[in-house]
Amino acid sequence: MTIDTAIAELVSFLGDRLSRSKPDLDAHGASETHFAPAPPDAVAWPETVEDVSQILQLCHAHGCPVIAFGAGTALEGHTSAIRGGVTLDFARMDQVLSIHQGDMAAVVQPGITREALNRELRATGLFFPVDPGANASLGGMAATRASGTTSVRYGTIRENILALEVVLADGRVIRTGSRARKSAAGYDLTALFLGSEGTLGIITELTVKLQGQPEAITAGVCAFDAIDAAVDAVVAVIQMGIPMARIEFVDAEAVRAVNAYSGTELPERPHLFVEFHGTETGAAEDANRFAEVVADFGASDVRLATKTEDRSALWTARHHAYWACLALRQGATAVVTDVCVPISRLAEAVEETRADIAASPIPGPILGHVGDGNFHAILLVDPQTPNDLVEAKRLAGRMADRALRLGGTVTGEHGIGMGKLGYMQAEHGEGWAVMGEIKRALDPDSILNPGKLVPGD
Amino acid sequence: MTIDTAIAELVSFLGDRLSRSKPDLDAHGASETHFAPAPPDAVAWPETVEDVSQILQLCHAHGCPVIAFGAGTALEGHTSAIRGGVTLDFARMDQVLSIHQGDMAAVVQPGITREALNRELRATGLFFPVDPGANASLGGMAATRASGTTSVRYGTIRENILALEVVLADGRVIRTGSRARKSAAGYDLTALFLGSEGTLGIITELTVKLQGQPEAITAGVCAFDAIDAAVDAVVAVIQMGIPMARIEFVDAEAVRAVNAYSGTELPERPHLFVEFHGTETGAAEDANRFAEVVADFGASDVRLATKTEDRSALWTARHHAYWACLALRQGATAVVTDVCVPISRLAEAVEETRADIAASPIPGPILGHVGDGNFHAILLVDPQTPNDLVEAKRLAGRMADRALRLGGTVTGEHGIGMGKLGYMQAEHGEGWAVMGEIKRALDPDSILNPGKLVPGD
Numbered sequence: 001m002t003i004d005t006a007i008a009e010l011v012s013f014l015g016d017r018l019s020r021s022k023p024d025l026d027a028h029g030a031s032e033t034h035f036a037p038a039p040p041d042a043v044a045w046p047e048t049v050e051d052v053s054q055i056l057q058l059c060h061a062h063g064c065p066v067i068a069f070g071a072g073t074a075l076e077g078h079t080s081a082i083r084g085g086v087t088l089d090f091a092r093m094d095q096v097l098s099i100h101q102g103d104m105a106a107v108v109q110p111g112i113t114r115e116a117l118n119r120e121l122r123a124t125g126l127f128f129p130v131d132p133g134a135n136a137s138l139g140g141m142a143a144t145r146a147s148g149t150t151s152v153r154y155g156t157i158r159e160n161i162l163a164l165e166v167v168l169a170d171g172r173v174i175r176t177g178s179r180a181r182k183s184a185a186g187y188d189l190t191a192l193f194l195g196s197e198g199t200l201g202i203i204t205e206l207t208v209k210l211q212g213q214p215e216a217i218t219a220g221v222c223a224f225d226a227i228d229a230a231v232d233a234v235v236a237v238i239q240m241g242i243p244m245a246r247i248e249f250v251d252a253e254a255v256r257a258v259n260a261y262s263g264t265e266l267p268e269r270p271h272l273f274v275e276f277h278g279t280e281t282g283a284a285e286d287a288n289r290f291a292e293v294v295a296d297f298g299a300s301d302v303r304l305a306t307k308t309e310d311r312s313a314l315w316t317a318r319h320h321a322y323w324a325c326l327a328l329r330q331g332a333t334a335v336v337t338d339v340c341v342p343i344s345r346l347a348e349a350v351e352e353t354r355a356d357i358a359a360s361p362i363p364g365p366i367l368g369h370v371g372d373g374n375f376h377a378i379l380l381v382d383p384q385t386p387n388d389l390v391e392a393k394r395l396a397g398r399m400a401d402r403a404l405r406l407g408g409t410v411t412g413e414h415g416i417g418m419g420k421l422g423y424m425q426a427e428h429g430e431g432w433a434v435m436g437e438i439k440r441a442l443d444p445d446s447i448l449n450p451g452k453l454v455p456g457d
Numbered sequence: 458m459t460i461d462t463a464i465a466e467l468v469s470f471l472g473d474r475l476s477r478s479k480p481d482l483d484a485h486g487a488s489e490t491h492f493a494p495a496p497p498d499a500v501a502w503p504e505t506v507e508d509v510s511q512i513l514q515l516c517h518a519h520g521c522p523v524i525a526f527g528a529g530t531a532l533e534g535h536t537s538a539i540r541g542g543v544t545l546d547f548a549r550m551d552q553v554l555s556i557h558q559g560d561m562a563a564v565v566q567p568g569i570t571r572e573a574l575n576r577e578l579r580a581t582g583l584f585f586p587v588d589p590g591a592n593a594s595l596g597g598m599a600a601t602r603a604s605g606t607t608s609v610r611y612g613t614i615r616e617n618i619l620a621l622e623v624v625l626a627d628g629r630v631i632r633t634g635s636r637a638r639k640s641a642a643g644y645d646l647t648a649l650f651l652g653s654e655g656t657l658g659i660i661t662e663l664t665v666k667l668q669g670q671p672e673a674i675t676a677g678v679c680a681f682d683a684i685d686a687a688v689d690a691v692v693a694v695i696q697m698g699i700p701m702a703r704i705e706f707v708d709a710e711a712v713r714a715v716n717a718y719s720g721t722e723l724p725e726r727p728h729l730f731v732e733f734h735g736t737e738t739g740a741a742e743d744a745n746r747f748a749e750v751v752a753d754f755g756a757s758d759v760r761l762a763t764k765t766e767d768r769s770a771l772w773t774a775r776h777h778a779y780w781a782c783l784a785l786r787q788g789a790t791a792v793v794t795d796v797c798v799p800i801s802r803l804a805e806a807v808e809e810t811r812a813d814i815a816a817s818p819i820p821g822p823i824l825g826h827v828g829d830g831n832f833h834a835i836l837l838v839d840p841q842t843p844n845d846l847v848e849a850k851r852l853a854g855r856m857a858d859r860a861l862r863l864g865g866t867v868t869g870e871h872g873i874g875m876g877k878l879g880y881m882q883a884e885h886g887e888g889w890a891v892m893g894e895i896k897r898a899l900d901p902d903s904i905l906n907p908g909k910l911v912p913g914d
Contacts, residue, residue, distance in 0.1 A: 189891060374638075412639055
C-alpha cells in the first residue's frame with residue numbers, strides 16, 4: 001500500500017522521531033470535542049524544516065496523507081486523519097528563534113504555544129496579543145486564522161503574522177513576507193496560508209508582530225436588561241473611537257452558571273466585560289468614557305477596576321464562564337458553536353439563537369466577542385443521551401444558517417475542520433470552487449490534510 | 458486576429474460603452490511616470506457587474522487581454538496594455554452602493570475615488586482611512602494593496618477591505634468575505650485578490666471598513682541632527698503604545714526644497730511630521746508624550762498645533778513636499794522609488810540611499826512613512842538628458858537590492874507593475890513560482906493583465 005511504503009521509508013529516515021504505537025496514534029486522532037476518533041498510521045516529530053521537506057518529498061512520491069498537528073486544541077476536528085497517513089507533531093519545533101525588539105517582531109517555530117511565547121517575551125516589554133483562550137500553538141493558530149478576545153483591538157492572526165516559512169506538498173520550501181511591516185510585491189501568500197488548515201502547505205516558521213505591554217490596564221463590567229442595548233452600546237463606543245482591548249458579552253444564562261460555579265452574585269442579566277490598555281490616565285479616561293456611554297444605553301451595575309486583583313475579581317465571571325457553563329449539567333460535554341455576523345445584526349442573531357435554545361431540551365449559555373460580532377453557544381450534551389448530540393447539531397446548523405442569512409460567516413475563529421465543511425458551499429458559492437482550484441494547483445494529489453476544506457477532495 | 462474578433466463582438470454588445478478612438482486609447486496606455494506608452498486596442502466603460510462578466514466571457518473565448526483601469530494614478534505602469542486587448546475603465550462604476558453605519562462599513566463600486574468616498578461619508582461621522590496621497594480609485598487601491606500616510610494607525614488596504622465581488626477570467630462572478638469583521642471559513646480569497654494587480658480577477662464591488670472621524674487632531678513637527686535619531690525616536694514612541702495616526706519623515710534635501718518652494722524657514726535637517734487622532738485631551742496628551750520622547754532623542758524645534766489652520770501651517774512642508782521636490786529641477790520628471798524595510802534597518806537604508814544619491818549627478822530628496830519602514834526617493838530626471846533615466850533606474854535598482862539585503866521588500870505600496878517585475882525572483886524565490894501556479898489555475902490563458910506580476914507570463 002502506498003501509505004505503508006511511505007511509512008517504511010519514513011521509518012528509516014526518521015528513526016525514533018516516528019512512532020506507530022497505539023497510544024501515540026490515538027492521541028493524535030482524538031478530537032477535543034465530539035468527532036469520531038480518526039488516528040493516523042504514524043506520528044512523526046520533525047525537528048527541522050529539512051525534516052519536514054524530506055517527509056513531504058517521500059509522502060508526495062507515495063501519495064501518503066500528511067496532517068500537521070500543533071497543540072491539539074482545535075474544536076472542529078481539523079487534525080482528524082480521516083484518510084490515515086502521517087501526522088506531523090510540531091512539539092519539538094517549539095523555539096523562539098529570534099526577538100527583534102526594534103521591529104517589534106519575533107521569529108518562532110510553529111510548535112510554540114501562545115503562553116510559552118509570552119513567557120519568553122516577558123522581560124522585553126513586548127507581547128503577542130492574539131488570545132484564542134486555549135493555549136494553542138502558533139502554527140495551529142496561523143493555520144486556522146485564529147482570533148479571540150483581543151482581536152477588537154489588536155486584530156486576528158491575519159493582522160499579526162508578517163511572514164511564514166512553508167513547506168509545500170512536494171517538499172519545496174518557500175518564504176512569504178518579510179520583517180518589513182507591509183509590502184505590495186505580488187500575491188499575498190502569507191494570507192493565503194493563514195486559515196488554509198494544513199491543506200496548502202505546512203508552516204515551519206512564523207514571523208509574528210508584537211505589541212508593547214500596556215503600561216496600565218483598566219477593566220470594567222456592566223449589566224443590561226436586554227441584549228440589543230448591550231450591542232448598541234458597544235457599537236457607540238467603537239464609533240467614538242474609544243479603544244477597547246477586549247469587549248466580551250456573557251448572556252443571562254452564562255451569568256447564572258457563573259454565579260452557581262464561582263459564588264458570585266451578579267444580576268442574572270446580559271453582561272459586558274471590557275478591558276482598556278494604555279497609560280494610567282489614558283486607560284482610566286477610556287474606561288470613564290465607556291461608563292458614560294453605556295449608561296446612556298441603560299447599563300446598570302457598572303464597575304471599574306485598575307488594580308490587578310480587583311480586575312481579576314471583576315473578570316472572574318468571564319474567565320470561569322466556560323467551566324461554569326460545563327458545570328451546569330453534570331457529566332456533559334460541550335458542542336461549542338462559533339458564528340460571526342455584521343455587528344448591526346448581532347443582537348438579532350443572539351436573540352434568535354437564545355430563543356432557539358430555550359425551546360430545545362439542552363442548555364446552551366452564550367458568550368461572545370461582541371466587538372467582532374462573533375459569538376459562541378456552549379451546547380451541553382449528555383453523552384448518555386444520544387439524541388442530545390443530534391439536537392446540538394441541529395441547533396448549530398440553525399445558527400450557521402442564520403449567520404449566513406444575516407450576512408455573516410459560519411465560523412468567526414474556530415475554522416472549518418470536519419464540523420463546518422457542509423456549509424462551505426452555502427457560504428462561498430462559486431468561491432468555494434475557486435478554493436478547490438487553488439488547492440489542486442498547489443497539491444494536485446491532495447496529500448495535505450485530505451478531505452478537508454475544499455470541494456470534492 | 459483573436460483580439461480583433463473579440464473586439465468586434467464587444468462592439469455589438471457594448472455599443473457606445475466601447476471606444477477605439479486614438480485619444481481614448483492613448484489616454485489609457487499612458488503612464489504617470491516614465492514607462493513607454495502601451496495603448497490597448499479598445500477601451501470599454503462597463504456599467505454593471507453583468508457587463509464585466511459578459512466582457513470577460515467574450516475575451517476569454519477569444520484569448521483577448523483585459524486590463525482593469527481605475528484613476529490611472531499607478532506609478533509602475535500597472536495598466537500598460539503591453540499585449541493590446543481591452544482596457545476596462547471603471548469611471549461609470551463609481552457609486553457608493555450602501556453605507557452601514559452600525560457596522561462601520563460601506564459597499565462601493567471600484568471606480569469611486571478615495572476623496573469622493575470621503576465626501577459622501579462626511580455627514581456620517583465616519584471616514585475611509587487609507588490615504589495613498591493620490592486620489593486613487595478604490596478598485597485600484599485594492600488591486601495594488603495600497604497604503605500611505607495613515608497606515609501606521611489604520612492599516613493598509615489589506616486591513617480595510619472586508620469583502621469583494623470579483624469577476625474571474627472566464628466570467629464567473631464570486632463574492633469573497635462578508636460584512637462580518639472576521640471569518641475563519643477557508644482560504645482568504647479577499648487577501649489573495651488584494652495586490653493581484655488585475656491578474657487574477659476584476660474587482661467589481663468592495664466592502665470597506667470605516668473609522669470614526671476623530672473628535673480632535675493634534676499635529677506636530679520636529680527636527681533632528683541625523684536620520685538615525687529620528688528613526689530611533691519613532692520606534693520608542695511606537696513601543697510605548699502612543700498611537701500616531703501619521704508619522705512622516707522628510708530628509709534635509711526635501712526640507713531645502715520646501716523652503717525654496719513654500720517660503721518656509723525650517724532648519725535644513727531631517728524632520729518628522731506627526732499627527733494624533735483622538736479626543737481633545739487624548740490627542741493632546743499623546744502629542745505631549747511624543748514631544749517628551751523625541752526630546753530624549755535630541756529632537757529640536759518641536760512644535761505642536763491643534764487648530765485646523767495651525768495644523769495646516771505646520772504640515773505645509775509635508776503636504777507640498779512632492780511638488781517642492783519636483784521644482785528643485787526645472788522641467789524635471791520624477792522617478793519615485795518605493796522600498797520598505799524592517800524599521801530597525803530604516804536609518805541604515807535611508808543613509809546608504811542618501812549617500813548613493815549624493816554621489817550621483819541627479820537630485821533625489823527622500824520622504825518616508827517611517828512608522829512602516831517605507832520610504833521614497835524622488836529622483837529628478839531631466840527628459841532632455843537621456844542618461845538621467847538610466848542613472849535613476851540604477852539608483853532605484855540599488856535601493857531595491859538594498860531593501861532585500863536588509864530583510865525588506867522592493868515595494869511597500871506602489872506595487873510591481875512594469876517597474877518591479879525584475880525583482881520578483883530575488884524577493885520571493887520559489888514563492889514567485891507559486892504565484893505563477895495560482896495564476897495558471899485561475900487564468901490559464903493569461904488574459905488578465907498579461908505580462909505582469911507572475912513568472913513566464
